[in-house]
Amino acid sequence: MSADFMPVIETNRTILRQLVPADAGELFAYASDEAVAKYTTWQPHQTVDDARQFIQRALERYAQNIHADWGIIEKATDRLIGTCGFVHVHPHRRAEIGYALGRTHWNQGLMSEVVKSVILYGFKTLQLHRIEARADVRNVGSWRVMEKCNMTFEGVLRGHLFAKNEFHDVRMYSILVSELDDP
Ligand SMILES: CC(C)(COP(=O)(O)OP(=O)(O)OC[C@H]1O[C@@H](n2cnc3c(N)ncnc32)[C@H](O)[C@@H]1OP(=O)(O)O)[C@@H](O)C(=O)NCCC(=O)NCCS
Numbered sequence: 001m002s003a004d005f006m007p008v009i010e011t012n013r014t015i016l017r018q019l020v021p022a023d024a025g026e027l028f029a030y031a032s033d034e035a036v037a038k039y040t041t042w043q044p045h046q047t048v049d050d051a052r053q054f055i056q057r058a059l060e061r062y063a064q065n066i067h068a069d070w071g072i073i074e075k076a077t078d079r080l081i082g083t084c085g086f087v088h089v090h091p092h093r094r095a096e097i098g099y100a101l102g103r104t105h106w107n108q109g110l111m112s113e114v115v116k117s118v119i120l121y122g123f124k125t126l127q128l129h130r131i132e133a134r135a136d137v138r139n140v141g142s143w144r145v146m147e148k149c150n151m152t153f154e155g156v157l158r159g160h161l162f163a164k165n166e167f168h169d170v171r172m173y174s175i176l177v178s179e180l181d182d183p
Pocket residue numbers: 035036037039040099100101102105106107108109110111112113134135136139140141142144145148
């Protein structure tokens with residue numbers, strides 16, 4: 001892994017850093033919540049081993065300089081409260097963002113704060129041209145995050161995602177580097 005790959009990012013209330021095996025307990029605490037996993041592609045974690053495997057997959061990607069989630073650490077408590085990162089970074093200088101947050105932290109503007117910083121990193125450091133995000137049409141909280149991050153709604157992709165034995169319609173959002181407030 002190169003030294004500058006996925007550096008620590010600081011936001012007002014959080015620190016984003018690479019996941020480590022010791023995060024498994026705190027990750028399991030929120031990823032086992034059915035409400036958190038309701039619109040995600042992954043199932044709620046059944047045991048802490050599911051969280052360990054999730055972290056292991058991230059570690060394998062970090063080791064190959066492939067983007068994965070940062071852990072979101074709440075400064076006030078020094079605890080892992082969620083994850084956010086680039087799911088795919090395409091050679092065409094575009095990438096997709098994904099995220100999840102423990103339920104007790106919802107609706108406090110936290111993920112919007114985190115996603116804004118990850119978008120800035122993607123444009124300024126990774127030199128991306130376009131950053132996109134998708135959310136199930138029913139996942140209002142998620143597409144509100146995209147709107148609060150100045151992303152543009154591009155339309156509904158019908159039957160775009162197959163997860164949990166069903167096809168789902170998803171809303172597609174994106175932001176271009178030229179649309180940054182602070183280019
Ligand atoms: C989606 C998620 C990351 C949002 O994180 P968050 O920190 O609560 O987001 P924010 O507080 O920054 O913004 C959420 C916005 O949605 C609004 N919102 C949430 N649920 C809503 C609902 N059912 N109807 C209308 N607005 C809603 C909130 O009021 C807030 O908007 P506001 O600040 O204008 O009031 C979080 O709910 C989560 O982790 N969910 C489970 C995992 C998930 O679905 N991940 C995304 C997969 S695409």
